[in-house]
Amino acid sequence: MAETHADEPTRRDFLYVATGSLAAVGAAAAIWPLIDQMNPDASVLALASAEFDIGAIPVGQEITVKWRGKPIFIRHRSEEEIAEAESVDVSSLPDPQPDDARVIAGPGGELEKQWLVVVGICTHLGCVPLSYRGEYDGYFCPCHGSVYDTSGRIRKGPAPLNLEVPPYEFVSDTRIKIG
Amino acid sequence: MSGESTYTPGNGFSRWLDDRLPVMRLxxxxxxxxxxxxxxxxxxxxxxxxxxxxxxxxxxxxxxxxxxxxxxxxxxxxxxxxxxxxxxxxxxxxxxxxxxxxxxxxxxxxxxxxxxxxxxxxxxxxxxxxxxxxxxxxxxxxxxxxxxxxxxxxxxxxxxxxxxxxxxxxxxxxxxxxxxxxxxxxxxxxxxxxxxxxxxxxxxxxxxxxxxxxxxxxxxxxxxxxxxxxxxxxxxxxxxxxxxxxxxxxxxxxxxxxxxxxxxxxxxxxxxxxxxxxxLSTPAHIVPEWYLLPFYAILRAVPDKLGGVVLMFGAIAILFVLPWLDTSKVRSARFRPLYKQFFWIFAAACIGLGYCGGQQPDKILIHVGDGGFDVTDLSRILTVYYFAHFLILFPVLGLIEKPKPLPESIAASVLPGTRQEKATS
The missing domain is CATH 1.20.810.10 (Cytochrome Bc1 Complex; Chain C)
Incomplete structure (x- = not known):
């Protein structure tokens, strides 16, 4: 021990560092389950997709369904509502997105413009907006005053983004599968 | 300040315990x-x-x-x-x-x-x-x-x-x-x-x-x-x-x-x-409990989502560094004529923020034409004051203020006899 030089790493130094590193890796591995247990569990993930019948919704009306614990607005848009959504200058929007990008194609391969499906959660702080309210005939959030249009796009207020379009597909003409 | 311990165990048991776990002494x-x-x-x-x-x-x-x-x-x-x-x-x-x-x-x-x-x-x-x-x-x-x-x-x-x-x-x-x-x-x-x-x-x-x-x-x-x-x-x-x-x-x-x-x-x-x-239904007016309202007002005062969150947490975080923001050598506001006034302005600003946090953000306070001065405007002014109080007033006041003379000792500050003695001497 006495003849080792301070500036020259010894076998013992190496063993200290190696042991310490292994202990750190071991501690991190032991902590990970404690952290990851808080992520969504298998039973929550099992409810990740659901099918809904939309055939009974008349034109100009909307239903709210629950998917993953969140409200989903399914709106059967009228011609005027679609026209209103399409007539906007996209580049003037806070979160620019054309109306075509917010609807999907049905089983026939054509865009199902009459169906708007959005997550009914304000992108500001998570409140549920009120339907058919606000100056753009879309949605109005009562919490902090965000206003969305008939395409669920943010037009006014503190919310940064458009209402989220969930992943969904048409199973048939009158059924959609969300998730 | 703790000084020497003055504890003397009174009986045999407390002497015995004191040698083993001096909890009574503590x-x-x-x-x-x-x-x-x-x-x-x-x-x-x-x-x-x-x-x-x-x-x-x-x-x-x-x-x-x-x-x-x-x-x-x-x-x-x-x-x-x-x-x-x-x-x-x-x-x-x-x-x-x-x-x-x-x-x-x-x-x-x-x-x-x-x-x-x-x-x-x-x-x-x-x-x-x-x-x-x-x-x-x-x-x-x-x-x-x-x-x-x-x-x-x-x-x-x-x-x-x-x-x-x-x-x-x-x-x-x-x-x-x-x-x-x-x-x-x-x-x-x-x-x-x-x-x-x-x-x-x-x-x-x-x-x-x-x-x-x-x-x-x-x-x-x-x-x-x-x-x-x-x-x-x-x-x-x-x-x-x-x-x-x-x-x-x-x-x-x-x-x-x-x-x-x-x-x-x-x-x-x-x-x-x-x-x-x-x-599936949000109440028309969400408010936190009264003790969190000032921070809620700061959150809503900022038009940007991330900015609001940062300022809200910053309002608390700034307290951690307060000891290094205050440049005054004098502790008590009793002897700081300027700070004393700003202290009360700060207290009023905090109460004002609390009021704003409990109101609808677009509620008009002073009508001017169609619009006017609303709750959001007031929360913005108060938020600016809140941060200015810490970041500008605390460092600056300590430098420009002329504090009153401090008492000679704690005893002298409270015992009238000693105070008079000091005054005449």
Whole structure:
């Protein structure tokens, strides 16, 4: 021990560092389950997709369904509502997105413009907006005053983004599968 | 300040114990013979009052947990069960719910006391920082607790607060899902909040021990803001002087507490929380509990989502560095003519922010034509003042202010005889 030089790493130094590193890796591995247990569990993930019948919704009306614990607005848009959504200058929007990008194609391969499906959660702080309210005939959030249009796009207020379009597909003409 | 221990074991058993675990010595040196400045006023009784509040919350909380069920199906019903069926359940719940408000009233007085008398200055920076830490833990505990009854405000309060974390760039989304344990506030969220609500008070108790330890290392501050010079003249023993004064302050405080519990138990709460949580319908007007309103006002004052979150947390974080922002050598506002005025402006600004946080953001206060000066405008002005008070006034005042002369000693500041002597000499 006495003849080792301070500036020259010894076998013992190496063993200290190696042991310490292994202990750190071991501690991190032991902590990970404690952290990851808080992520969504298998039973929550099992409810990740659901099918809904939309055939009974008349034109100009909307239903709210629950998917993953969140409200989903399914709106059967009228011609005027679609026209209103399409007539906007996209580049003037806070979160620019054309109306075509917010609807999907049905089983026939054509865009199902009459169906708007959005997550009914304000992108500001998570409140549920009120339907058919606000100056753009879309949605109005009562919490902090965000206003969305008939395409669920943010037009006014503190919310940064458009209402989220969930992943969904048409199973048939009158059924959609969300998730 | 602790000085030499003056404890002398009285009998054979205490001598035997003292050699093995000197716990009686610790109690005696900390709470009996402990020298306290002789000029302490009633603003110094809030430490004891806060200890009482913590004890009340822990005792009533443990008992309530025996009857409460943390699932979204049963939480709301189990709280009603406590109110209607459990023996004295109404009393325990009202004490616990109002106890949280009382705790915050006391902690705000305690903190403003510290700001007025410069209690955060050297050598008490760590003492102050530990106090801010306790305050943060208190806010987290209160938030978790407020979610448990699973009313509309519980649910939407939890939704808004957890969504704040979604504003963090890159990791926000993942962090939010992790906090929720799902894709929205739900069963896993309620269950973990209950677990944490039970844990946090014990963390607070732990930090309180450190807080008292730090206090007993530097010694208590005092209204004159000068250090003890001669312990014989400047101090009195903790017992009976401080114990009796604390006890009297506590009794007055308990009367206020009892008023709320027995005569106005829901006065500080929101009626919407007696409606069971409904994830599909947001109440028209979401407000947090009164003690968080100033921070809520700051959050809403900023038009940018991330910016609002940063400023809101910054408003608390800035307290941690306060000891280094204040450049004045003089502690007590008694001898700082300028700071004294700004202290009261700051207090008014905080109350003003609290008012703004409770109002609709677009409520017009002063009508001008079609629009006018609304709540958001007022919160913006007050938010700017809040930060300017810390970042500009504290550093600048210390440099430009001419403080009044400090008293010679603590004894001289309170004993008229000595003061006259000094004046004539």
């Amino acid at each position: 109690v005696n040196d900390s709470f009996v013979d402990y020298p306290t400045p002789r000029n302490l006023n009633y603003w110094w009784t809030f430490g004891g009052i806060l200890t009482f509040c913590l004890a009340v919350q822990i005792v009533t909380g443990i008992v309530l947990a025996m009857h409460y069920i943390p699932t979204t199906e049963l939480a709301f019903a189990s709280v009603e069960h406590i109110m209607r069926d459990v023996n004295y359940g109404w009393l325990l719940r009202y004490v616990h719910a109002n106890g949280a408000s009382m705790f915050f009233i006391a902690v705000y007085i305690h903190m403003f006391r510290g700001l007025y008398y410069g209690s955060y200055k050297a050598p008490r920076e760590v003492l102050w920082i530990l106090g801010v830490l306790i305050y943060l833990l208190m806010m987290a505990t209160a938030f978790f607790g407020y979610v448990l009854p699973w009313g509309q405000m519980s649910f939407w309060g939890a939704t808004v607060i957890t969504n704040l974390f979604g504003a963090i760039p890159f990791v926000g989304e993942a962090l939010r899902t992790w906090l929720w344990g799902g894709f929205a506030v739900g069963d896993p969220t309620l269950n973990r909040f209950f677990s944490l609500h039970y844990l946090f008070p014990f963390l607070i108790a732990g930090v309180v021990i450190l807080h008292v330890w730090a206090l007993h290392v530097s010694g208590q501050g005092n209204p004159a803001g000068i250090e003890v010079k001669d312990p014989k003249k400047d101090t009195v023993p903790f017992t009976p002087y401080a114990t009796i004064k604390d006890a009297f302050g506590l009794v007055i405080f308990a009367i206020l507490f009892a008023y709320f519990v027995f005569y106005n138990p829901n006065g500080l709460g929101e009626p919407d929380n007696y409606i069971e949580a409904n994830p």
